[in-house]
Amino acid sequence: xxxxxxxxxxxxxxxxxxxxxxxxxxxxxxxTNLGLDLKGGFEVLYEVQPLEDGxxxxxxxxxxxxxxxxxxxxxxxxxxxxxxxxxNNRIRVQLAGVSNQNEAxxxxxxxxxxxxxxxxxxxxLDGKDLAPRGAAIGYDPNSGEPVVELxxxxxxxxxxxxxxxxxxxxxxxxxxIWLDYEEGDTYEEEIQKENSKIVSDARVTSQILxxxxxxxxxxxxxxxxxxxxxxxxxxALPVKLDEIYSTSVSAQFGxxxxxxxxxxxxxxxxxxxxxxxxxYRLPGxxxxxxxVLYINLIMLFFNGINAVLTLPGIAALVLGVGMAVxxxxxxxxxxxxxxRSGKSVLSAFRAGNRRSLSTIIDANLTTLISAAVLFYFGxxxxxxxxxxxxxxxxxxxxxxxxxxxxxxxxxxxxxxxDKRKGWFGVKESEIREL
Amino acid sequence: MNxxxxxxxxxxxxxxxxxxxxxxxxxxxxxxxxxGLNLGIDFASGTRVEVxxxxxxxxxxxxxxxxxxxxxxxxxxxxxxDEGRLAYVTFVGQLGQEEVASxxxxxxxxxxxxxxxxxxxxxxxxxxxxxxxxxxxxxxxxxxxxxxxxFQFSYAVATVVAMxxxxxxxxxxxxxxxxxxxxxxxxxxxxxxxxxxNDTIVTxxxxxxxxxxxxxxxKIRSMDVYESIINKSIQETIVRSVNTVITVLxxxxxxxxxxxxxxxxxxxxxxxxxxxxxxxxxxxxxYLWLLIKRTTINKKKDTPVTEA
Numbered sequence: 001x002x003x004x005x006x007x008x009x010x011x012x013x014x015x016x017x018x019x020x021x022x023x024x025x026x027x028x029x030x031x032t033n034l035g036l037d038l039k040g041g042f043e044v045l046y047e048v049q050p051l052e053d054g055x056x057x058x059x060x061x062x063x064x065x066x067x068x069x070x071x072x073x074x075x076x077x078x079x080x081x082x083x084x085x086x087x088n089n090r091i092r093v094q095l096a097g098v099s100n101q102n103e104a105x106x107x108x109x110x111x112x113x114x115x116x117x118x119x120x121x122x123x124x125l126d127g128k129d130l131a132p133r134g135a136a137i138g139y140d141p142n143s144g145e146p147v148v149e150l151x152x153x154x155x156x157x158x159x160x161x162x163x164x165x166x167x168x169x170x171x172x173x174x175x176x177i178w179l180d181y182e183e184g185d186t187y188e189e190e191i192q193k194e195n196s197k198i199v200s201d202a203r204v205t206s207q208i209l210x211x212x213x214x215x216x217x218x219x220x221x222x223x224x225x226x227x228x229x230x231x232x233x234x235x236a237l238p239v240k241l242d243e244i245y246s247t248s249v250s251a252q253f254g255x256x257x258x259x260x261x262x263x264x265x266x267x268x269x270x271x272x273x274x275x276x277x278x279x280y281r282l283p284g285x286x287x288x289x290x291x292v293l294y295i296n297l298i299m300l301f302f303n304g305i306n307a308v309l310t311l312p313g314i315a316a317l318v319l320g321v322g323m324a325v326x327x328x329x330x331x332x333x334x335x336x337x338x339x340r341s342g343k344s345v346l347s348a349f350r351a352g353n354r355r356s357l358s359t360i361i362d363a364n365l366t367t368l369i370s371a372a373v374l375f376y377f378g379x380x381x382x383x384x385x386x387x388x389x390x391x392x393x394x395x396x397x398x399x400x401x402x403x404x405x406x407x408x409x410x411x412x413x414x415x416x417x418d419k420r421k422g423w424f425g426v427k428e429s430e431i432r433e434l
Numbered sequence: 435m436n437x438x439x440x441x442x443x444x445x446x447x448x449x450x451x452x453x454x455x456x457x458x459x460x461x462x463x464x465x466x467x468x469x470g471l472n473l474g475i476d477f478a479s480g481t482r483v484e485v486x487x488x489x490x491x492x493x494x495x496x497x498x499x500x501x502x503x504x505x506x507x508x509x510x511x512x513x514x515x516d517e518g519r520l521a522y523v524t525f526v527g528q529l530g531q532e533e534v535a536s537x538x539x540x541x542x543x544x545x546x547x548x549x550x551x552x553x554x555x556x557x558x559x560x561x562x563x564x565x566x567x568x569x570x571x572x573x574x575x576x577x578x579x580x581x582x583x584x585f586q587f588s589y590a591v592a593t594v595v596a597m598x599x600x601x602x603x604x605x606x607x608x609x610x611x612x613x614x615x616x617x618x619x620x621x622x623x624x625x626x627x628x629x630x631x632n633d634t635i636v637t638x639x640x641x642x643x644x645x646x647x648x649x650x651x652x653k654i655r656s657m658d659v660y661e662s663i664i665n666k667s668i669q670e671t672i673v674r675s676v677n678t679v680i681t682v683l684x685x686x687x688x689x690x691x692x693x694x695x696x697x698x699x700x701x702x703x704x705x706x707x708x709x710x711x712x713x714x715x716x717x718x719x720x721y722l723w724l725l726i727k728r729t730t731i732n733k734k735k736d737t738p739v740t741e742a
Contacts, residue, residue: 037696040548045558087561101548102535109531243531244555248538250548252486257694268688272681279677312621315689315697319625319704322682323632326674329681330636333674359639362584366635367628369576374624377569382621389625 006414010407017293028299033080034096035310035384038258040251041096044105046241048089051111052183057089057239064238069093071234072107080308091241096308101248103227109241112231114150115178116161116213118168119187124161124175127236129153131211135232137225140216146225147216148199148232155211163207176201177215179228257311265318269295272321280332282423286407287328287400294324294399298391307391310384320392323367327400330363331356331408332425339426348424349412353405360401368393439672444716445665448724451717455599462606471609474616475524477563479556480510483523483537486547490518503540505533515695528553566620570601573624577631585642588726593634596719600630600710607706608699618700626707629682633675634715638723640667660727664720672716679712 036043048057048065055061062085073081073095082094098104116125131151138149152158165173176187177200190196199215215228273291276284298317302309335352343351368390375386417423421431475482485491491499493512500509500523513522529537534551541549574594581590601623608615644663645654654660686708690701 102538105531105535243553245553245558246531246534247550247552248534249550250486252547253484253550257696261689261693261697264688264692265685267692268685271684271688275677275681275684311694311697312618312700315693315700316625318685318689319682322678322685323629325681326632326678329674329677333671333677337670355643359636362581362635362639363632366577366580366631369580370573370624370628370631373569373573373576374621377565377572378621382617385621389628 002416003414006410007416010410010414013407013410014289017289017296021292021296024296024300028296028303031303032299033303033306033308034254034258035308035313036094036096036254037249037311038254038309039097040249040254041094041098042101042105042246042248043092043094044108044243045086045245046091046093046109047244048091049240049242051113051238051240055239061238062089062091065241066091068235068237069108072231075230075234076104076107078104082308090244097251105246107227107231109237109243110231111180111237111240112228112234113178113180113236114232115181117176117178117181117187118165119172119174119176121176121181121185121187124164125152125157127232129157130232133233135229137222137229138214140214145216146220146222147214148220148225148229150213150215150232152211152213155209158211158213159207159209162204165204166206171203173204174201175204175213177213179215261311261314265314268318269321272325276325276328280328280425282411282417283328283332283335283408283425286404286411287325287332289407290328290399290404291321291325293403294395295321297399298388298395301391301395302388307387308384309388312382312385313388316385316388316392320389320396323364324392324396324400326363327360327396328404330359331405335424336426339421339424340430340432342432345418345421345424346412346415349408353408357401364393364396439676440669442669442672443665444668444720445661445724448717448721451713452721455714455718458606459599459602462602462609465606465609469609469612471605471615472612473559474614475552475554475559476617477559477615479528479554479559480524480526481507481529481551481553483541484550485521485523485541485545486549487519487521487545490514491521491545496521496523499540499544500537502544503533503537505529505537520695528555562617562620566623569620569624570627573627574598577627581631581635585638588723588730589638589642591726592719592722593631593638595722596634596714597627597630599714599718600626600707603710604703604707608703613699613702616699618697619703622700622703622707625704626711629708630711630714633678633711634719636674637667637671637715637720640671641720641723643667655731657724657728657731660724660731664724668716668720675712675715679708683708 048062050057066083066085069083069091070081073083076095076098078095078098080096082092084092086092093108095104112127114127114130115123117123129152131153134151134153136149136151138147139145140147162175165175176198178185178197179199180197185197187198187201190198191201200213220228269291273288276287278284280287295317298320331352334356335348338348338351339345371386371389371393375383375390378386411417422428493509496512497509500507507525507527509523510525511523514520515522529551534553537551538548541547574597577597578590578594581593604623604626608619641664644667648654648659648663683705686701686704690698690705693701
């Protein structure tokens with residue numbers, strides 16, 4: 001009487017979708033990149049200022065700064081940092097999943113400008129004279145205290161500098177090592193300060209033909225020596241960074257937000273399923289299958305392009321479900337119209353599909369326009385929302401238009417439902433005779 | 435319900451609804467002018483600290499805690515959620531990197547949880563607001579162009595005015611209830627813009643189809659025909675409009691009721707916007723379209739057209 005093959009294919013697709021959902025979910029949960037609002041972390045917007053008057057902040061300075069920041073983030077060992085230039089003189093840094101946020105912020109923004117100067121503050125050597133990976137933690141052989149050992153690129157150059165200083169009379173024969181010297185700082189003043197930028201002022205009495213120098217001081221601990229060495233190795237920042245916006249989310253907050261929102265999302269989606277099944281019956285069932293597929297495809301695709309899931313991103317996914325199902329609703333309503341006008345199930349299905357397609361395309365493309373605008377103008381977590389919205393719209397066409405129609409086609413052309421118009425949500429009394 | 439959505443005379447009530455909307459827009463402008471918006475730190479400037487505590491911590495205790503951390507700024511407000519266990523402390527000034535660090539350390543010690551701290555400078559806030567306005571403007575132009583190409587300019591104007599009406603209502607609602615406007619609010623407005631247009635398009639699509647099938651037989655010469663076509667089209671698409679709103683609304687309500695605190699105002703904005711989107715696509719957009727049609731029909735022929 002009816003085509004069993006069609007029903008079988010339909011059942012296979014339905015089971016395959018459920019299996020896909022069951023098996024892909026653990027993978028998705030494990031591999032999704034969570035944004036800092038979901039796993040804790042921070043975001044800082046820096047305004048880049050010249051270190052010294054007259055320095056120009058141009059594209060190459062900005063790129064050099066971004067490189068230096070990336071090097072430092074490597075020191076921290078954070079995965080997937082996001083460092084980008086905004087509006088010519090701003091740099092936005094996003095780090096998710098940082099265990100020690102305070103340390104991370106300090107490591108990123110300390111300039112770490114190393115200079116060797118004489119007592120009159122003239123530069124003799126600077127950070128560029130440091131050998132690659134030329135800073136290391138060491139211990140003072142006499143006191144056993146931690147120090148930072150510097151290895152210079154050229155012993156010869158260091159010899160020249162020290163020879164020059166050794167010629168100066170006492171007490172001017174000092175080689176002063178500065179960290180983050182700023183214009184206006186002087187040796188006389190700074191050396192009196194407790195938390196001095198001068199990390200060493202060794203007396204030089206004869207030429208030193210070596211490539212080693214040492215930074216030591218009262219407050220250097222093993223930990224801070226290691227950090228300083230790492231920063232020096234990562235390279236100095238060629239600029240000064242001012243924080244003009246910052247936000248930090250603790251890991252606990254992120255975790256709670258994730259759990260609550262995923263729970264909310266599940267409730268919302270299940271409610272949509274129940275509504276669709278109740279109101280649209282057979283097309284409702286098809287829409288549920290395609291929605292399950294839709295959510296899976298989105299999450300897999302989202303992972304595939306390595307996008308970062310943020311809190312608004314989850315919201316977009318949930319809203320997307322509501323909007324995707326609109327494609328099913330528009331089609332199902334059209335089919336109902338056609339059935340009420342007295343058409344057979346098969347021809348009502350064909351006419352309904354044909355007439356609803358342009359509506360669905362227009363309705364989704366206009367949403368796509370605003371999503372694209374949101375992506376272009378939005379920042380950080382709003383961008384995450386826009387990406388999710390755009391992916392949702394694209395997926396709507398795949399699952400809730402094409403696959404959905406194919407599934408309906410299987411059911412309708414099996415002829416099992418030819419006499420069962422009630423299964424499409426139409427009451428017998430509403431059907432007009434042709 | 436003793437009337438059926440699919441049999442109701444919508445055109446009959448459009449004028450009233452349109453006047454109501456216009457009145458609310460005027461009142462809304464006044465409200466915004468006098469009351470303004472409760473701008474979050476994203477748009478103004480300042481600092482917000484979110485703290486998770488064992489029990490409710492009073493403002494005095496927070497002041498003390500900030501003083502202990504070396505911050506002597508005056509707290510401008512403390513808001514609580516989650517039975518007082520979640521506190522939002524804001525102040526006008528910004529915190530530097532070292533101050534953020536010391537607050538984090540001090541609070542973690544005192545309250546047992548690492549706080550969330552956001553601090554924004556006035557410049558960044560202004561840029562954000564500027565970007566948001568650009569976004570709405572660009573989206574409007576894009577949508578007008580698209581609809582003009584796919585439909586006609588008359589549909590585009592009606593759709594975009596209805597859409598701006600929805601966005602404006604969301605802003606007014608936020609002003610009325612004093613809900614904080616933050617970064618997510620912009621996302622909510624733009625989502626509703628997309629959604630509202632989506633909704634209007636579905637109705638207009640049916641209007642266009644019904645006009646085409648009517649014109650196969652004879653030319654439309656009077657406003658009455660346009661009005662009955664609009665009414666018929668709304669009746670034919672109303673179930674879809676309502677059902678789609680229900681599905682999106684259900685998910686937005688779930689997010690509002692069970693979702694994370696920080697997207698609560700976002701979800702509320704969506705809920706308001708969804709209602710407005712449905713209302714405006716039925717009453718405002720259709721009425722505007724009729725008004726535009728009336729002027730063009732009057733231009734075409736000099737005979738006066740009977741009032742609706």
